[in-house]
Amino acid sequence: MTGLFLVFLPGAVQGLTSVILGQPLDTAKTRMQTSGPQADCTMYKTMCSMVRHEGVCSLYRGTGPPLLMMVAKRSLQYAVWDLIRGNKDSAKLTTVDSAPMCRESFAPSLSSSALQIRCLLMRVGQWLRESPFLSGACAGASGTLIGCPLHVIKLRTQYSTREMTRNAWTCAVEIFRAEGVRGYFHGFRYHLMKDTSFAGCYLGLYDITRQYLQNSCASFTNTTQSATGVRGVLPGGWTFAAGCMASMVTWVLLYPLDTIKTVVQARRLDGRAVFALLQTKPLISMYSGLSASLLRAGPVSGISMVAYERVKGCVDGWHRGKAG
Structure with missing residues (x-):
């Protein structure tokens, strides 16, 4: 039981850190993207307007859902990512000649179709391990079922003022009364596209950059280890x-x-409304709130990944100690 808990712990710490540090900026971003109450042309003016009209606590509206969402979602996503990428080196050794291995090892016990499926799955697994972008995309998609309902609640709470809805929990009840369970999955396909593409790009870039810096560390110290x-x-x-x-x-x-x-999720738009929005809005308007996102995404992601790597290092050390 302890081992299972530790598998999800690094991702949970990463999610917790990102929510605590980034929630005020995320709230301002949501107001700017959706042209919600108190939204202004800059992140700073939006935050000042929210504090002036709604109080400091307005910057933390909807904190409950993202806290639950990020802890649950990131713990699953990073566990999947670690699972796919964790045995990359050993996978290269065992799958160099996977087709002959499939034929020799499984031929006595598997039919021809089952053997082909098994070999195909092995090749797909190798393909995912070879690309940090593909493994990141798979990890991102794995968290959408958890993330979508809580994200809908968070966005609608952030979009509204306290006079419209009291807090995230009352917002969740209102969504259920008005739309049922389906309301929590409004915009699911867009959420899936976003999670898959963002995680694939982010984790892929992070892995490549990390490998480059790690190699630089090794070259600086003239060793095969990091600094x-x-x-x-x-x-x-x-x-x-x-x-x-x-x-x-x-x-x-x-x-x-x-x-x-x-x-889509904050305003409850359908597919036709989204198409009309894309036709009427210039591309530059799609970047409304980018400054808030970059200010949050850069430092917050950097700090949260430091927390993730430190906790993961401790967990790996615990596993090595137990194995030894």
Whole structure:
């Protein structure tokens, strides 16, 4: 039971850290994207207007759902990512000649069709392990079922003022009364696209940047290990830089997709309304609130990845100690 808990712990810590640090900026971003109450042309003016008219607590409206969402969602996503990527080196050794292995090892017990399926799954697994972007996309998709309902609640709470809905919990009840369970999955396909593309891009860029910095550390010290003396571990500052850079690049590239998803879920739009929105709104308007996202995404992602790597290092050390 302890081992299962530790598998999900690094991702849970990453999600918890990102919510605590980034919630005020995320609330301002939502208001700007959806042209909600107190929304202004800049993040700073939006936050000031919200504090002036609704109080400081308005910046933390809807904190409950994202806290639950990020802890549950990130724990699952990072566990899946670690599972796919964790045995990359050993997978390369065991799958170099996977087709002959399939024929020799499983031929006595499997039929021809079952053997083909088994070999196909092995090749897909190898393909995912080879690309950090594909493994990141799979990890992102795995958390959508958890993330979508809580994200809908969070966005509608952030979009509204206290006079419209008291808090996230009353908002959840109102959604259920008005739309039923389906209301929590409004915009699911857009959410799935966003989660898959964002996680694929972010985790892929993070992994590549981290590997580059790790190799740089090794070249600086003329060893096969990192500057910390432990293989696979980077100094905190370099991990922060990798997480910060990957997150900011991802948001700049894919921000319009997040804007579409946010507007659909906050305003309860259907497919035709989304199409009309894309026709009437200029592309630049899809980047409304980008400054808030970058200010939040860069430092917050950097710090949260430092927390993730530190906790994961402790968990890996615990597993090695238990195995030894």
